[in-house]
Amino acid sequence: MILVVGGQGAGKRTFARSLGYEDGEMADACLNDLPVIFHVERMVFACPENAEALYEALLTKKVVICNEVGSGVIPTDQEERLGREAVGRLCIRLAQQADAVVRMVCGIPSVIKGSLPETAEEECL
């Protein structure tokens, strides 16, 4: 599994396309048979207590895309605050299991753990 993180609009899905996945293969915040899932943070915010079940299911994916939501002023709203933490903790656990972790900044991927499959690296270049 490759974990792709970054801010909103940082180019995470574009990066997944460069790995060879089409839009039709990407699930928008729902668990199904598609190889790629994005907006994992929304699933955590919707139901933080399901993070454990979510974790197991996400490990079976090829690519997991999650917005980084932990930065900025710590929210006064408790739900939002705990949601942000839960997203962060889930990402830490996913990163531990991932073959590669990619952090997107301005559309530029940085591989911060592991390495990408060779074909993917060629396509990125």
Place this chain on the structure above:
Amino acid sequence: MLILLTGGSGCGKSSYAEALCSKLPAPRYYIAAMRPLGEEGLRKIAAHREMRRGKGFETIERYTDLSSLKLPGRGTALLECICNLTANEMFDEEGAFEDPVRRVLDGVEALSAQCSHLIVVTNDVGSDGFAYEEGTAAYIRALGKINGQLARRADHVYEMVCGIPLVRKGALLV
């Protein structure tokens, strides 16, 4: 040696900092700047205490005026975190002091002089797109200045992402 750790909420700063400390010279001090307030705060403190258990930390609670803190011995200190310390200096009844930026920076300097290794944890509060009322806006600016100065002063600066330290200055120690 001064090491600065930054990153958003839930990115693994505390766990990494504690693991790092346990490989650095004893005695080890944990300087807690977070006031034990509310159920969530108490839960967080309990979780952090549990994480530190058996790692040989002596916990020292210090919410303001870090400059006058005297460590009992010379070793490794972990200061967590600059965001709480700054907020206390700015908004606490004990705080509300003039020039919180100077007070926090002087405090870190005084602490650093008393240990072989000081690890300082901060947070990236400036990275959201919201407009805040003046008090919060002043806090964001103060923390930004503090973080910038701490990074200049630090030997090593790491940004934590998904539990992975990204080297922004210096090098990884372990």
